[in-house]
Amino acid sequence: MPEAAVVIQNVLTKNRAEELGYDMWEHFVLPPFYDLLDLQTARKPRLVIGGRGCGKTMLLRYLSHQTIFSPSRPSVPREASLNIGLYWKADTQFANAMYKRGVPEDTWRAAFMHMAALIIGIEVLSSLKSIATCRTPLLDHSELVKLNFRRLRAFDQGLPVAPEELAACLEEKLWGLESWVNDVRKVQEPQFLPGPKFILRLIETVRSQVATLKETVYLVYLDEYENLCGYQQEIINTWLKHTEPPLIFIPATKRRAFENRQTTGPESLSDIHDFRQHDLEKYLIDDKDFSVFAAEILFHRLALGGVQGLPVNPADLRDPSKLEERKSSAYRKRVLASAERMFPGVSQHDLALGIFGDEALAKTLSNRIQSVLKRRGSRMPWRRFFRPSLPEASIISPALLCRRRVDPEKLAAEMDKAERGEQNQFTGSTGWIHNNFIGCLLQLYEPHFRACPVYSGFRAFCQLAQGNIRHFLELCHKATDIGLAKGGTVGAAVPVADQAEAARQASAALLGEIRSFGRRGNQLYTFVLRLGSLFALAHQRPSQSEPEQNHFSIKGASIQLTQDDLDFFREAVKWSVLFEQRVTKKKQAYLPETVEYVLNPIYAPYFHISYRKRRRLELEADDVICLMRGSYDAVSALLKRFSREWEVEPAEMAPTLFSHLEQGNER
């Protein structure tokens, strides 16, 4: 692969904040909702919520001192020193070892506060260095070295007074804490520093001695709060409850992971009164600008890889004053058009023509028409429904012919009307094509097990990613990878078939990642395989009476579900394997309000199902329980029952996906 191509692949594969370090200045693209966030100026706690891959860590690191005072930033505004962000992600494996083991709980509490004092203290001191070494220093180096922390000796007589020595000493104390946690019996217990009290005194010392920082507020961005132990969360909650300038705590968690509202005192945390929430994923999914944002990130990455002639200016993408300009119609059109040129999609009409242009697919279509006509005892010639001049109508005709109430003669007459350009049920208000086309198209591709072009195109990539930037970049990465391997050039249009294959590869790779999603990762993975197989089966219904089912609700509410089952769903939502939504279309108005669960669309290409949210599958609670924790044989029986109910012939099921369910297979 040419060198330029390797560079491009590298910039597209680094799609986690952790791989980019702490200084995000070069890498960050301000999200369109940036002006809704008030994280830098917050004087009350904020809670940042967002699923995996939505850019949470990237945002928090952008707001932290290493980026705001980055040496790469051409000039730093004076007001930047009014609010200084400190990023803290606790090593939860270590934090979780500070528990039980015959050590009294109050000792562990004191040890955790000590750890927080050391880590945040080191960060405060490190921020001074960032401020002094940025391109427009707001703090003179001589002022920095003159700082005297003598008053902190009230906490520990051994603390040095000079900033550099103090930072080194706090680092050594952290090592001392590590040794003690390792061997609580033999190593002497350290002298614990009193958490926020120590940090506040440290901040006061800085504010009183550095004129530029006398009004400064420090904001601690605590990433992955959810992974801390219960008592540690209670300590953080207590700090949230009583937080005020100059030290504000802002925790960040995955969805449905901020459940523990206890503090160390008698009062619990209450929403709005004690903190406000920023749900990043919601901002992204709800925001019609996601596709523009996704395209900007893609082009920004390409710009970092040295690609020329892109429709964005990287400097503008990190400039808050350019946010409005980025929302202008002309800019949006330009950016989207470029992205669509790179990843072209296929119109519905061309998707349909593609069937007629492919011998094997056309044969599948003609066979299906002939088979259903035979089943219905009709002697009509199959070619009346196989019309290259009406490709979309032809493709859905086998499904319509499967419906008893649709008379073949009348159906052919409707096709005649469509051919003559008259009002008809295919394109009219009945909307046969609108309702059935994608389902029928997927069905035609299924036996061939080739990637369906419905998954290609920039817009399809955005829908598959559903607000997840990491997933979007993975799709782009795989597509360009295939394109370049086949001799394409950097930034040139990637052929539709290659994009579709890339979507399937990305989907398979991301499906495999589910196993690593926390303690129930294996169960979540198994559940997605089972659920995806059920949806794939639903897509094979010959009549397409309920096309494109890819989400479900539980009939009769969830009374049969145990606490453990509900916990399982919480995990699925937390890791964005499922999206939980309030039911929008109830089949009967008298039914109680309920929720539905949407399978993350990124898994759709793997299961060869639709990524559009169209029809819901209503499952009995028993069936859901079976999918979650039923035995292999029970799930096998469930799939067989549904295949009978939906009249799906075993031959119509993809052999690779379902072969393990057939009788006599090796176990």
Add this chain to the structure above:
Amino acid sequence: MQEADSEAELSYGRWSIAIVGRVVDDRGRAAADFVGRQSDEAITAAYDAEEFQLEIGGQRLNADDVQEYLEPHKQRSVVLEATTLGFVEIFLICRAMRKLGGQFVTLLYVEPRRYANPRRSHLLERRDFELSEEVPGYKAIPGATLMMTDRRPVRAVFFLGYEGERLALALEGYQMIRPGD
């Protein structure tokens, strides 16, 4: 180290004490029975990762106190039945015996013959489709706890067994680990 296809091909004497784990299958039962027959005494050990405790010989101890428990056994010959014991039990006992200056520790492991066969690769395997157990993820073991941070270089060895995805679990859970740095 000895490796053989059957008991008869191994050379061994008697041990004073055998420590075995929870038996969950025929292989483990055969291994536990074997060390039981060849030892004067057999005790079981099981680690509770949630409580940081080791249940050994009918006693429940904090993992930090294993050395004190094994003190009376330091001069005895000990066989650890590694087919049934988990990684943490083996680690805690070996570390304690080493600190105590124990000289006579043997480990036995029985590997199924099929592990040596190459695995067939299918798009979806039956084992993928079966209900998998909950995994506790990576938990600190008292005595081997490292504060992972990306502010200083840390090297780690991952014991993956036959499940490569355990590495993905570590990289997902501890994103401060940056492979390749």
